[in-house]
Amino acid sequence: MLKQKTYYRNHKRSGILKIVREHYLREDIWCGSQVCGVCKAKNSEKVLDAEPKSKSDAVKFDHYIFLDTNAVLDQIDALEDPHLTNIVILMTVLEEVKHRSSAAYKRLHAIVTDSSRKCYVFVNEHRHETYVERNVGESSNDRNDRAIRVAALWYQNHLPTIKSVLLTDDGENRRKAVEMGLTAMSFADYAEGTDSPTLCERLCSKRWSQLKDEDQTQVFKPHLAPSAVQAGLKAGKLFKGPFYASRDNCLEATVKLDDRDVLLQGKASLNRAIDGDTVVIEILPESEWKAPSNLVVLSEDADEVVEDNSAAKQATGRVVAIVNRKHLQFCGILQVSPIAGHTRHLFVPSKRHIPKIRIETRQSERLANQRIVVAIDGWPVGSRYPQGHFVRALGKIGDQDTENEVLLLEHDIPCYKFSEAVLADLPSNDWVISDEELAKRVDLRNTIICSVDPPGCTDIDDALHCFELPNGNYEAGVHIADVSHFIRPGTAIDKEAAHRATTVYLTDQRIDMIPDLLSSKLCSLQGGEERLAFSCVWEITPGAEIVSTKYHKSVIKSAAAMTYAQAQEKINDANNRSPLAESLRSLNRLAKILKQKRIDNGALSLASPEIRFRIDPITHKPLEVVAKQMLETNSMVEEFMLLANVSVAEKILEEFPECALLRRHPEPPPTNFEPLTKAAEHQGFQIDCSSGKALSLSLDNAVKPADPYFNTMLRILTTRCMQQALYFSTGMLQKLLYFHYGLAMPTYTHFTSPIRRYSDVIVHRQLAACIGADSTYPELLDKRKIEELCNNLNYRKRMAQYASRASVALHTHLFFRDKTELEEGYILFVKKNALQILIPKFGLEGTVILTSKDKKKPSPFVYNSDDHTQSAGDIVFHAFDRVVVQMSLDRSNIQHEKLQMKLVEPEVPGFSVTTEGELLPAIEDTFG
Structure with missing residues (x-):
């Protein structure tokens, strides 16, 4: 049977276009059930069990499971639980999932192709009895829901011994399904009736959406409605861009607009945005602009951020809406509730710039020493933390294979086999x-x-x-x-x-x-x-x-x-x-001339610490660290x-x-160079940052014959002042922005x-x-x-890039499992409450917090904002100062091993200076 489907679309040149497409309907599309004697399918195409026994107390009879599109999208983690079998995926649902989320579609495709799951794709849109026309005035969503109900009912009539159970969180859809004679319930009600130890815990926690913290200590402002957002963007009062959380300060972030970066400061201004989200911001009046903080803040329980009054103020804003959540799964550890028998716990992500996540689990005892994966479902306006659900356990904390998998997952690296x-x-x-x-x-x-x-x-x-x-x-x-x-x-x-x-x-x-x-x-x-x-x-x-x-x-x-x-x-x-x-x-001869011409033209020759591990081919454990050797042929x-x-x-x-x-490299704003210029001034050098060529010449002239590593340090610090190079389409930017700085x-x-x-x-x-x-x-x-x-x-x-650095950090952890070594380091940055120290041999950077852990004991350190120094008595710390640190692996907390360093030289009398955060690979913002 042949039908015609008609669409009307606006076209800017031709006005309204009428599009007519042929749609074929057939009567020989089989159901895929082994119990069916009507459909003429081959045995290999009958994947649904003849007697699909119920696995949920919520349903007492043999049945096949049907889902609407939102149930698949919201509960894809739960749907991956092997406990669920005999599922009919309708073509209507499959196509809508493909249209709305390519990531969810790939995961759904993997479920369907797993023979153990007994999943069958039914092409309901081309079977004569299950195809439905869209009624006049009916939305496409309502039409699709009706198509799902019609297909589920057809299965129930087609296979009299087997019922159809529709899982949907849409109350209206459930009501209409029941009126038609179907069994319908929420995914959660079905899952909670099973004996699966993980299915319920993998449920999306959107049912918590009205939950508020008991103490109400942190309540955020509601986000603007979509209509208000669109009106604000059109009027030029609001701005949209990607949200980048600071890796040093969990109370700061940056939103990158086409023409500038906007600083966000404080929990209220961040307003529940998470690294990678696309947000809409309001830029505050210039009288409220602030300077970035010079504090290292690693705990989200900290007070509001304090700006650095010695630095230049910059455009400051606040998040008013989140238009696209970067829905990712996060790896980390479980922070078990101190209340015995409590099922609500906090999850601590491995990434410091991701907030803790509240989840529910009855497996806290088993998961306490495991790396686990958690997905964020939402962040209610009255909750201090986003809410999510348990996805799966990866393995024991510290195990090399487990930690490698963590590394790939938390950096969203597609590492599956090619299809x-x-x-x-x-x-x-x-x-x-x-x-x-x-x-x-x-x-x-x-x-x-x-x-x-x-x-x-x-x-x-x-x-x-x-x-x-x-x-x-x-x-x-x-x-x-x-x-x-x-x-x-x-x-x-x-x-x-x-x-x-x-x-x-x-x-x-x-x-x-x-x-x-x-x-x-x-x-x-x-x-x-x-x-x-x-x-x-x-x-x-x-x-x-x-x-x-x-x-x-x-x-x-x-x-x-x-x-x-x-x-x-x-x-x-x-x-x-x-x-x-x-x-x-x-x-080689021509390359030398080409390089000199580039440098004469203002190109920068920067540096970053690059090291390699020699790996045991059998155990895959690091045996030694080797610095990367640079030859003329590299250049x-x-x-x-x-x-x-x-x-x-x-x-x-x-x-x-x-x-x-093309690829562009934006010129850094002058404020980015402040740490570099002030640190160089202390060493007796003037760095001119007025242009790339001036900067290049200044770096060439800043040489200490007695300290050959000084110039390298200067260039490493210059690298940190740079912005990231970006790919772009030329038609989307003004030509003056094409430049590669x-x-x-x-x-x-x-x-x-x-x-x-x-x-x-x-x-x-x-x-x-x-x-x-x-x-x-x-x-x-x-x-x-x-x-x-x-x-x-x-x-x-x-x-x-982040995954590569994390891999270096992981192998450095493994390298130090049974070692304690003294290593030479250099101070890269002096912060208001910390020193950031580079260990060249390992290409690692550690943040040394200079506050006393004993709150009753005042810190001997005093920060001078004029020259960016820290002093304790006669000892003064400047950028580029040489220090000696003791490096070791802190394994006292089985949930969170930390590579740490202790300041050995110069020694601060009566005060132990040790890293509070983990050592991380030294970050190079490459611009190639």
């Missing part, structure tokens, strides 16, 4: 370049090309060549793996790569953005193997002036895949006159990758001025690492369209789609 649909998009293992493909490309297989990478690198996505031309100039080329040839738009592998956005590098593992067949084999530019590439080739003078630039799809055959050390050895060996060695020497490769990125950025911007995917480049993008960055895949597609190599990418012309893509790219890149 069958993704793997189906891959070429065969014996894939070779076809003659047809070779004919379309420039053949560079006889050109001496090589790659230079870190030891053990298998995902090689860049290679280089250089040789002298007859006119005395050079031809230099960068060749990048042509990943976009294998990943076509709209395919399953493309969608998965877009979701993952980046490869994540941890201390002991790599989590790929694309499957290994591509990342380490068919796309990897291995020595001696023919590979597809995208080449950027320049004619360049001996003085590194670019004469011309060409871009083309190519086929290459790398002469060698070398490490940085191997390439350096060839360059240094004067007796080696091979074409490969000469190519490397020319590249050689970097310079040519930068040159390729800049060249490609200019090309795609010329062709796509409204939708090119750190590199001193008017335009920049990422082209050189498509194996590990999805941004580069999109840039490859844009460049291919520019040169006519491929024009099958219509989405490249939509600036808003590119901007949506950039938002995910920025988020995933930030989370990958």
Whole structure:
């Protein structure tokens, strides 16, 4: 049977459009039940039990479970409990979940494909008896609810021995279902009748929405209604942006707007926003603007924040609405209630900038020494804490596998196996370049090309060549793996790569953005193997002036895949006159000139502590710490990758001025540089931050011959003053905002690492369209789609950086399990109540709180806001001062092991100075 579905849509050029689509209805769509003798399904397609015994006291008869869309979205954690079986997922629900939440859809898909769960997807929208037309005046939501009830009733009539039970938290939907002769109840009522130890605890706690704290000590202001928010945004009185909680002060946060950052201070101004939320703020009158606090505040039970009167005030606001919750699951530990038999406890997240969460559990005794996962359901206006529910236990606290899983979950790293649909998009293992493909490309297989990478690198996505031309100039080329040839738009592998956005590098593992067949084999530019590439080739003078630039799809055959050390050895060996060695020497010579030109132009050369662990291949435990060695060849490769990125950025911007995917680095506000300038002044140096070039020159001149690490420290501190570089769509910003401050480049993008960055895949597609190599990418012309893509790219890149640092911290914990060592450190920042100390050997940073734990004993420390120093008697602490600390692992609290350090030198008489917070990897806000 054929029906027609008619839609009316507004179109800005054509007015109202009438859209008519054909909708086919059939009578041979089977029910999937083993008891059915009517439907002509194969045995393999009968997944529902013939006698589905009830597992809940709330229902006494054999039944199948049906759910409405909100029940799936709200209770997806509970739905994942294996106790629930024989579930019919209707097409109506599946499509609506897919439309409203891709994350929930993926999880629902995993449940459906798990054969042990006995879940069946019934295509009710195409079965004649279960399809319902939308009535005049009926909302789409009401129509879908009616379709769900009709399908559930059809099952009950179709299978007389089995009842249908509809689980919905919508009271009106339940009432109408009961009137039709169905059994309907809330998910919670059904779950509480089961004997599952975890099902009830995984229920969404929205039923607590009216709960208020007994002491009423912290009541927030209600958020504005959506209509008021829209009116305020349109009038320019309210502003929308992402909310970033401070990692040093739980009472402060920043909301990033297009033209500035807005400071939020105090619990009332934060108004229940959580890191990662998209919020709407009201900017306060200038008379109420404040300066960021110089306090380190780690406890959310602290009093209101105190601003730093010595610092410049900045735009200050408060949250008036939350338009999009960053619904994540958090890992942490259970803070068990001191009241015996109490089921309501507090959950303490591993991330310090996430608030404690109130949950209900009857398993507190079992979970007390476990890492657990909790999801936030909401934050009522009258509650001090958000409310959530238990999701699952991960394992014993301190266990390496458990802590690795925690690390991945809390940074929202997609680490699941690639789906069958993704793997189906891959070429065969014996894939070779076809003659047809070779004919379309420039053949560079006889050109001496090589790659230079870190030891053990298998995902090689860049290679280089250089040789002298007859006119005395050079031809230099960068060749990048042509990943976009294998990943076509709209395919399953493309969608998965877009979701993952980046490869994540941890201390002991790599989590790929694309499957290994591509990342380490068919796309990897291995020595001696023919590979597809995208080449950027320049004619360049001996003085590194670019004469011309060409871009083309190519086929290459790398002469060698070398490490940085191997390439350096060839360059240094004067007796080696091979074409490969000469190519490397020319590249290295030109790279030095290119780097100097960048620096002369104002590019910054900063620093960050980078260390590596040597890992035991069997136990995966760290054996020793190794500092990353930097060679000339590191800089050689970097310079040519930068040159390729800049060249490609200019090309795609010329062709796509409204939708090119570029990367910008905002200039930091002058207030960001205050800690740097004041610390340098104490050391006798003036740092000029009026421009990038002035800053670069100041850093070059700030050298202490007697202290070679001083300049490195200065550059590390400068890195902390920077803002994060961001991907963006050119049509969404004014051109003056395209500038990349750190590199001193008017335009920049990422082209050189498509194996590990999805941004580069999109840039490859844009460049291919520019040169006519491929024009099958219509989405490249939509600036808003590119901007949506950039938002995910920025988020995933930030989370990958945090995950990498957390991995270093975890392995440092493991390294110190049975050790206590004295290590040299340097003070990075002097805070009003703390010192932040860098331990270069381990690339770690610790916050030393300078207040006495004995409240009756006053702290001997005095903070001087004029020069940012802490003093205790004759001892004065400045930024960059050298200290000696004792590092050890505090295992006194089984729930929360802490890597701590104790100040040993200089010694403060009668006062023990020890870290109160954990040591964390030193954060580098990279701008590349």
